[in-house]
Amino acid sequence: MNVLTPTAFIYSSEYQKYKLGPDHPFKSIRGELTLSLLRELNAIRDEDLHLPLSITDAELMLTHAKDYVNMVKSASVGEHLERAREFGLDTTDTPTFPDMHEATLSIVGGTVKAVELVMDGTYKRAFNVGGGLHHAQHRMAAGFCVYNDLSVAARRLSMAGYKVAYLDIDAHHGDGVQMLHYHDRHVLTISLHESGRYLWPGTGSTYELGQGDGSGYSLNVPLEPYTQDHSFLEVMDLLLPEAFEWFQPDVLLLQAGCDPHQQDPLADLCLTVQGMSHIYERIVRYADTYCSGRIVATGGGGYATYNVAPRAWALLYLALSGQPVPEVLPESWREAWLSPNPTEDPIPAHWWDDAVEIPRKQEIEHRNRRTVERLLRDWRDVRK
Amino acid sequence: MLVRDIMTRHPLSVQPDTSIHDAFLVMQENQIRHLPIMQDGKLLGMVSNRDIRWVVSAFVTPDVKALQEQTIERLMVRPVLTVDEDQPIEEAARIMRTHKVGSLMVLNDEDQVVGIVTGIDLLDAIINLTGVHQPSSRLEVELKSEPGELARVSQLMANLGINIVSVLTSQTDDQHQRFLFRIQTMNVRAAAHKLREAGFQVVYPQ
Ligand SMILES: [Zn+2]
Numbered sequence: 001m002n003v004l005t006p007t008a009f010i011y012s013s014e015y016q017k018y019k020l021g022p023d024h025p026f027k028s029i030r031g032e033l034t035l036s037l038l039r040e041l042n043a044i045r046d047e048d049l050h051l052p053l054s055i056t057d058a059e060l061m062l063t064h065a066k067d068y069v070n071m072v073k074s075a076s077v078g079e080h081l082e083r084a085r086e087f088g089l090d091t092t093d094t095p096t097f098p099d100m101h102e103a104t105l106s107i108v109g110g111t112v113k114a115v116e117l118v119m120d121g122t123y124k125r126a127f128n129v130g131g132g133l134h135h136a137q138h139r140m141a142a143g144f145c146v147y148n149d150l151s152v153a154a155r156r157l158s159m160a161g162y163k164v165a166y167l168d169i170d171a172h173h174g175d176g177v178q179m180l181h182y183h184d185r186h187v188l189t190i191s192l193h194e195s196g197r198y199l200w201p202g203t204g205s206t207y208e209l210g211q212g213d214g215s216g217y218s219l220n221v222p223l224e225p226y227t228q229d230h231s232f233l234e235v236m237d238l239l240l241p242e243a244f245e246w247f248q249p250d251v252l253l254l255q256a257g258c259d260p261h262q263q264d265p266l267a268d269l270c271l272t273v274q275g276m277s278h279i280y281e282r283i284v285r286y287a288d289t290y291c292s293g294r295i296v297a298t299g300g301g302g303y304a305t306y307n308v309a310p311r312a313w314a315l316l317y318l319a320l321s322g323q324p325v326p327e328v329l330p331e332s333w334r335e336a337w338l339s340p341n342p343t344e345d346p347i348p349a350h351w352w353d354d355a356v357e358i359p360r361k362q363e364i365e366h367r368n369r370r371t372v373e374r375l376l377r378d379w380r381d382v383r384k
Numbered sequence: 385m386l387v388r389d390i391m392t393r394h395p396l397s398v399q400p401d402t403s404i405h406d407a408f409l410v411m412q413e414n415q416i417r418h419l420p421i422m423q424d425g426k427l428l429g430m431v432s433n434r435d436i437r438w439v440v441s442a443f444v445t446p447d448v449k450a451l452q453e454q455t456i457e458r459l460m461v462r463p464v465l466t467v468d469e470d471q472p473i474e475e476a477a478r479i480m481r482t483h484k485v486g487s488l489m490v491l492n493d494e495d496q497v498v499g500i501v502t503g504i505d506l507l508d509a510i511i512n513l514t515g516v517h518q519p520s521s522r523l524e525v526e527l528k529s530e531p532g533e534l535a536r537v538s539q540l541m542a543n544l545g546i547n548i549v550s551v552l553t554s555q556t557d558d559q560h561q562r563f564l565f566r567i568q569t570m571n572v573r574a575a576a577h578k579l580r581e582a583g584f585q586v587v588y589p590q
Contacts, residue, residue: 025571025574085547091545091547091568091569092544092545092546092569092571093568093569093570093571135519135570142519143519143570144570172570175519197522198521198522198588198589199521199522199572200519200520200521200569200570200572201519201520201521201570202516202518202519202520202521202522202566203519265573266570266571266573268589
């Protein structure tokens, strides 16, 4: 093992209790699959594994409304709740389930633990594979997310005096985090996502630039459907250096949803795993240049549970810790798991994907470029 | 949605003897583009930001400049176009479009002024009608123009436990209508799949 930067991996079997139902696309087994892949690769040391912190109600309620938290608690013990839907609960996307409060709180505690390890200097980098619930709102569950671990973590950082650059590369707009920090100048939120013209949640246009105190502190790049590796990287390179140079962050909080992958059933971006690996490496490089290398990373969306999530997030861990990617995907890992749906979501045979041919490739790249240029133009006006 | 649901209540107004200059300041300071002129609860006329800007502009000719010393009564437009508070908003939109005006005064049963509705209010209403202000995904379905088709779609959504945030529709040809739903689920493909299985023509997502 050749670790350049020791990187904490936060994981708890409690995460498995985040169970949205047998037919639900969100599968908590993703975290387990990732950890086991890292183990088979001999890429993770036991001493770098950490458990979540416990979170007080008071800290949770800096982000969420009290009546909402109480509603989640009641749902956890199986009470029938008349007003659940008002809070986004008991819906197809976010059904109630036993121990819902505890399970979600452990995920929040995982991201906060990652933050703590970076703040106290134990690590420069930490990754909570279970985190990334970016759609949860102040008083509402949404898009598979109950509590917003990212916002709780960002708040802990900013209350300790850190300037937080939040970068969201999930295929869906990071609407919950953006909204919770829309008036906040201590947290710069940046989201690269598939355009909301069709896709959930519909927000994330270039003109959403923050409000009041937070004016200029929200940035959004709505990407064309079928965007591929090259264009995604190009967009990042056009935006991130200028954003980080201006904001001077102390730490990068990364939501690394892996649903921009071409195989993901819920979105239409077209990245390959090797493209995502490049993206992770690039982000690490930016963090080195602009915020002393400090990164707190989380998972997020990712609905090709067996095929994509473990590869993507193992590659993220390898990039964070500065380890080279082994040539072959370990046979021992492939044999250890059985996908319940081998046609739609098979255990991958190789590390790398074959890129698909997109007929409108050039037009898509051109449009994405124009989107960032327009964003930068508007933003330079606003941030003066 | 009725005019009363989207109008601005208790709009600012001025007396007919207000100077044009003061009326201009009222509009500037409150960032409004339409100013009713009222006396003893009676609606006398209306000025728009465009009427008044011309008079106070640096480009005015001497005869127009003389107007600056006058009261707003000299400048106001009458009669004022109005709409009743219990009219549907599309009626307000049609009146505004036909007469090429940017606002209407809103009256109650007793012909008293109770509010003002502007083009911006109508735009807000459209945004609300499309449902884009709520987290949702877009689903487009082409249905036969026949009784019961929409009911079948909404029954399917109900069976899936999916809430419909909004529905918009337009005619595509004599026999078909395009329905645009915003539905409250991130997993819109699963819903599309069920609709296709049931024989519907889903336009988006593919
Ligand atoms: Zn997502």
